[in-house]
Amino acid sequence: MKLSSMKHFIVFIISLLALHLYAIGQDSVQVRRSVSTDRSQPHTGLNRRSGSDSTRVGNDSLRNDLRKVNLTFLSNIRTASMAEFVAQLNEKSNGYAATSANSAKDSVAVLKNAIAEEIKQLKSIKGSIANYSSSLSSTQEQIKNIVNRYAISANNHARAHQYLNSAEQRLSAKMDSLEMINRTIDELILKDHRHLNRLDLVPETKAAVKKSDSAPSKSSIWKANTTSISKDVLLDNIRSNYSNNKSIDKYVNRTDWASRILLIVLGLAYSYWIVRVAYVLKQNDPSNKIAIDAIVGKTIIFLLTLLPFVNFFTPTFILQASQLVIMLIFMYLLRHKMTGQQRKIALILIIFYLLDVFVNMIVSDDLFLRIVCIGFNLIALGLVSYTKRRIKNSESPGYISNFIYVVFAILNITAITLNVIGHVEHSRSFSIACAVGLVQSFTLQYFTDMIKLDVRNQFKKDRLVAGFWMRFNEQRTLTIITEILRIVCILLAIIVLANNLQFIETLLALSETFFGKVRSIGSISFTLGNLVVAVLLLLVANWFQKNISLIVLGGEDGQLNQAYNQKMTLFPLFRLAIILIGFFIAISALGMSLDKLTVVIGALSVGIGLGMQNIINNFVSGIILVFDKPFRVGDQIELADKKGRVKEIGIRASVLKTADGADVIIPNGDLLSGRLVNWTLSQEYSRTSFVLRIDRKTDLNEAKQWINAAIAASPHFVKERDSGISVQDISEEMIYLSVFCWVNFAANASSLKNDVLVVLYKQFEEKGLKFYSVLPPKS
Numbered sequence: 001m002k003l004s005s006m007k008h009f010i011v012f013i014i015s016l017l018a019l020h021l022y023a024i025g026q027d028s029v030q031v032r033r034s035v036s037t038d039r040s041q042p043h044t045g046l047n048r049r050s051g052s053d054s055t056r057v058g059n060d061s062l063r064n065d066l067r068k069v070n071l072t073f074l075s076n077i078r079t080a081s082m083a084e085f086v087a088q089l090n091e092k093s094n095g096y097a098a099t100s101a102n103s104a105k106d107s108v109a110v111l112k113n114a115i116a117e118e119i120k121q122l123k124s125i126k127g128s129i130a131n132y133s134s135s136l137s138s139t140q141e142q143i144k145n146i147v148n149r150y151a152i153s154a155n156n157h158a159r160a161h162q163y164l165n166s167a168e169q170r171l172s173a174k175m176d177s178l179e180m181i182n183r184t185i186d187e188l189i190l191k192d193h194r195h196l197n198r199l200d201l202v203p204e205t206k207a208a209v210k211k212s213d214s215a216p217s218k219s220s221i222w223k224a225n226t227t228s229i230s231k232d233v234l235l236d237n238i239r240s241n242y243s244n245n246k247s248i249d250k251y252v253n254r255t256d257w258a259s260r261i262l263l264i265v266l267g268l269a270y271s272y273w274i275v276r277v278a279y280v281l282k283q284n285d286p287s288n289k290i291a292i293d294a295i296v297g298k299t300i301i302f303l304l305t306l307l308p309f310v311n312f313f314t315p316t317f318i319l320q321a322s323q324l325v326i327m328l329i330f331m332y333l334l335r336h337k338m339t340g341q342q343r344k345i346a347l348i349l350i351i352f353y354l355l356d357v358f359v360n361m362i363v364s365d366d367l368f369l370r371i372v373c374i375g376f377n378l379i380a381l382g383l384v385s386y387t388k389r390r391i392k393n394s395e396s397p398g399y400i401s402n403f404i405y406v407v408f409a410i411l412n413i414t415a416i417t418l419n420v421i422g423h424v425e426h427s428r429s430f431s432i433a434c435a436v437g438l439v440q441s442f443t444l445q446y447f448t449d450m451i452k453l454d455v456r457n458q459f460k461k462d463r464l465v466a467g468f469w470m471r472f473n474e475q476r477t478l479t480i481i482t483e484i485l486r487i488v489c490i491l492l493a494i495i496v497l498a499n500n501l502q503f504i505e506t507l508l509a510l511s512e513t514f515f516g517k518v519r520s521i522g523s524i525s526f527t528l529g530n531l532v533v534a535v536l537l538l539l540v541a542n543w544f545q546k547n548i549s550l551i552v553l554g555g556e557d558g559q560l561n562q563a564y565n566q567k568m569t570l571f572p573l574f575r576l577a578i579i580l581i582g583f584f585i586a587i588s589a590l591g592m593s594l595d596k597l598t599v600v601i602g603a604l605s606v607g608i609g610l611g612m613q614n615i616i617n618n619f620v621s622g623i624i625l626v627f628d629k630p631f632r633v634g635d636q637i638e639l640a641d642k643k644g645r646v647k648e649i650g651i652r653a654s655v656l657k658t659a660d661g662a663d664v665i666i667p668n669g670d671l672l673s674g675r676l677v678n679w680t681l682s683q684e685y686s687r688t689s690f691v692l693r694i695d696r697k698t699d700l701n702e703a704k705q706w707i708n709a710a711i712a713a714s715p716h717f718v719k720e721r722d723s724g725i726s727v728q729d730i731s732e733e734m735i736y737l738s739v740f741c742w743v744n745f746a747a748n749a750s751s752l753k754n755d756v757l758v759v760l761y762k763q764f765e766e767k768g769l770k771f772y773s774v775l776p777p778k779s
Helices: 002-046 060-067 072-076 079-096 105-150 158-200 202-212 231-241 243-254 257-284 292-305 316-333 340-362 367-390 402-421 424-465 474-500 504-516 528-553 566-590 594-611 613-628 668-673 700-713 746-767
Strands: 519-521 524-526 636-639 642-649 653-658 663-667 676-678 686-695 724-730 734-743 771-774
Touching: 060 105, 060 158, 072 158, 079 105, 079 158, 105 158, 158 504, 257 292, 257 424, 292 316, 292 424, 316 340, 316 424, 316 474, 340 367, 340 424, 367 402, 367 424, 402 424, 424 474, 474 504, 504 528, 524 528, 528 566, 613 642, 613 653, 613 663, 613 668, 642 663, 653 668, 663 668, 686 746, 700 724, 700 734, 700 746, 734 746, 746 771
Parallel strands: none
Antiparallel strands: 519 524, 636 642, 636 676, 642 653, 653 663, 686 734, 686 771, 724 734
């Protein structure tokens, strides 16, 4: 063992020396060029005399300081060689994922030593990078001090400025390369630690698997043993089948405490949430009770359901026990809501679950026990088929979907087939996966219904106390939560199934290779895992910018309040800031360098400028509208043939609410360039006027009194402002009176006119006089 390790170590050292000599040969020409350039630049750029050059350096102190800026050490920082060496280590690390449960114990030990040695090398490279970065930062600081001390610019000390600018660019490029290599090393070290954690569980489980799959246990059922069954035989079978449950100790000792604490905190937060909601509901309706047993039971269900997320390597015994506890608690909580048939099916399911787990604990190569196990598989198929025929309502507890039924049938048939051909251990794994999966299908459905019920209670509570959740639409919120819960349940089902079938290590290795493999498009490198995170960040940022006004200002059922706050004028800038922040965070999560992003944006800027002129025009106009404030949210404006109240000022367009209830979307460019009338810019009230035609037989003074009384009776009339009635024209039959007054809001002008006409119509009808109304006079 030691000799083999020493041999691998010597081979690795020889490979590393060869790689180093090759890198030196490749970089030697570049080093000489860099050194000659560094040496020639101060002399050619600074010591050349010219009487007619006003920018010539004539300061001995400056010249001496510039000579101290030594860049010859840059040639020793071979980032290309380091990047190539790290890439080779990354390829080796990807090869470690191929180690499966069938690997020999000695091979696993050698591989663990190689991974540990690789981690040491990576940490050594990180130390070198830290030293290089420190030297580069010091040189950059030296250049900044020279620039600040002598006020060096393109117009002042031109040659010195050119030299220092070139040096600064070289330093920045070298630091960017080191930073990228350092980030790759961090990811590689994390990947190697995952490989070590996975390999720690391999050696002890391999011997048990190998022993259980030995020649006697792989005999077909017609060649099975027929030994007598005794208590000692059953106990030996139990010890043999669960010999790998020593992994429970590793699960308890090696599970990250941060994950445990996070799950406990989530459980306490969930418990506090349901207690607070139940307390408020009880205060408003005494019939609602705070059931301590229900709160404790739901908290336990919450914790046990999410338990597989704490550590993906969860022993099957813990999964079996947790599903049984969840099922029992749900039966207790739903005891008053379940029908007799549902209660009977649930009870039969629990009894069958216990018997099936027990049978798979004592199963061995013995013919009788294998026949019993096959019998339980057939009973399981019959029980599921019976339940599916009896419970057809998808909302009812115990409902089995077609997908779950098909998966369950496939697992049972596979377990029977493996038992018949002699793979008893694998058949046992499939049988346990069937039983646990069937129970989990019920518990996950109960868990989803429990969370949705809690959300409905939250909305019910907020309707009573006008809480925060009232701002959102209940149905849309439940739809989003249902989709999130569906994804969580799918992940939980996959993790539990993989643990029961004992291929969780392979699944994690494949997923790590799939999501962690570095892919490239041109010069841009990324991983699918980072891409998924970036997309999620963009979705969250997009949802937040759409609902920022609703969250901050408030609303009801997903709509903003009618009482608009003028602070909402700045919300387009907030939305823009959220989009930009989310975009840059997503780009950083993707692993893309921002300097490459600027190059891409610069290349696309011309095409964007030509093809999106109107969008950019509206976008810039929106920013001008926010700062110039020609109108605010809630103002009554008029543009061309559109008149209404400003409902929203967006980034690209604004929304106008007309009198007939229509939402008119107007581009910000039109609002900024068009002739816009704001009726409420300086005050809320507005002046209105209209013309009345009255009969010449009417007493003019009496008619004016009637009109003034009708105007004063309207609730929209502003009494503090002046009003008047004047004779506009007189015909043979009619007198034209021009009436003007002030209304409390511009949109209420038609309402005031309606109130006045209704009152005058009744009075003129009583007197038998003629009365008409015409359009307002042109001013």
